[in-house]
Amino acid sequence: MPVRPLEPEDDRIQHKKAVLNGVTYHYLYGVPPSGSYKGTVFLIHGWPDLSFGWRYQIPMFMELGFRVVAPDMMGYGGTDAPECPPNPISMYGLKRASDDIAELAKQLGAEKIILGGHDWGGFVIWRVAQWYPQLVSHIFSVCTPYTAPHREYISLEQLADGPLPQFRYQIHLASGEVEKIVNDEQKIRQFLKGMYGAKGPNGEEAFDPCKGVIPENLPLIGESRILNGKVLxxxxxxxxxxxxxxxxxxxxxxxxNWEEDLALLDKKVIHTPVLFIQATYDSVLKPEMAKNMDALLPNLTRGEVPSAHWALTQKPEEVNSLIRKWLEKEGVITKSLL
Structure with missing residues (x-):
């Protein structure tokens, strides 16, 4: 039976706030209708998304008997967006995100969590498992392959000029120019529609992985099939x-992030059970990026869905099925609950 996705005003979940290491976070919170739960699942979103990006997965986990926690990450949605400077840029780093997730789990009384991530959230969850290995019982990442800490620093420019030309957009996003382009409500609307697959009348795109945001195309962008209506x-x-x-x-x-990762060089191997779901048509996190993960993830299960980057909402039934089967294989849930 397909899951009914969350709506913006949905009585199945609560919108909550928590102060985590001095920053106020907004998060979605859901428990099974019975009020009791067998465990806690944390779901971490990426760019440019929100906790609501998990709207097809949150009901599934609740139906399977889990408590679900999905925060808006630093700078997003109802969570604070500290300015840098005066704050250090590490406020938006993987270590800080890991610390805040661990603190939220502590405040909620969750000694163990299942941790899922997509896009930037995928990068975050790998580091949470390394900084807080006793907290995380299982990990699943949609689209985002595992990248181990490196002793040598490799800049975005080196990546884009070398093995990952499709990462050049990150240079544009880091430049400060995008904030000047996407600077009011209407431009935010056009930007989001374009990022979620909408195009102009002649196929104009709002975003090119090898360039970044394309400002002249934003006014031309039409409707998105996967982000529209009340959700948009x-x-x-x-x-x-x-x-x-x-x-x-x-x-x-x-x-x-590299500087803080240096403390993890002896923790490159993650022994936690892992599910990695590859989106086979992802134009940025391409399948070849994930081919060499097995040696560092000895408890790795692989799956794939025929989707572009937004697999959570483009192919929700396929993603959810892979997660359910993996949880069954791991003995976390039983077949009778499926």
């Missing part, structure tokens, strides 16, 4: 709280 309105409202500068800060953290 919700995203526009949430992004209009702070604008896009907070989400763009994440792309300025490469060096600070």
């Amino acid at each position: 309105d919700y995203y526009v409202r949430e992004y209009s709280r702070h604008g896009v500068f907070g989400p763009c800060y994440w792309y300025r953290t490469r060096k600070s």
Whole structure:
């Protein structure tokens, strides 16, 4: 039976706030109708998304008997967006995100969590499992392959000029130019529609992985099939709280993330059970990026869906089925619950 996705005003979930290491976070919170639950699942979104990007997965986990926690990450939606400077850019880094997730789990009394991520959220969950291995019982990543800590620093420019030319957009997002382009509610609406697959009348795109955001095309962008109606309105409202500068800060953290990662060089191998779901048509996180993960993830299960980057909402039934089967294989749920 297909899951009924969350609506912006949905009585199955609560919108909650928590102060985590001095920053106020907004998060979605759901429990099974019975009020009792067998475990806690944390779901971490990426760019340019929100906690609501998990709207097809949150009901599934609740139906399977789990408590679900999905935060808006730093700079997004109802969570604070501290400016940098005066704050250090590491506020938007992987270590800080890991610390805040661990703190939220502590406040909620969750000694163990299942941790899922997509896009930037995928990068976050790998580091949470390394900084807080006793907290995380299982990990699943949709689209985002595991990248181990490196002793040598590799800049965005080196990546884009070398093995990952499709990462050149990150240079644009880090430049400060995107905030100047996407600077009011209407432009946020056009930007989001374009990022979620909408095009102009002659196939014009709002985004090119090898370039970044294409400002002259934003006014031309039509409707998106996967982000529209009330859900699009919700995203526009949430992004209009702070604008896009907070989400763009994440792309300025490469060096600070590397510096903090140096403490993890002896923790490259993650022994936690892992599910990796590849979106076979992802134009940025391409399948070849994930081919060499097995040696560092000895408990890895692989799956794939015929989708572009937004697999969570483009192919929700396929994604959810892979997660359910993996949880069954791991003995977390039983077949009778499926």
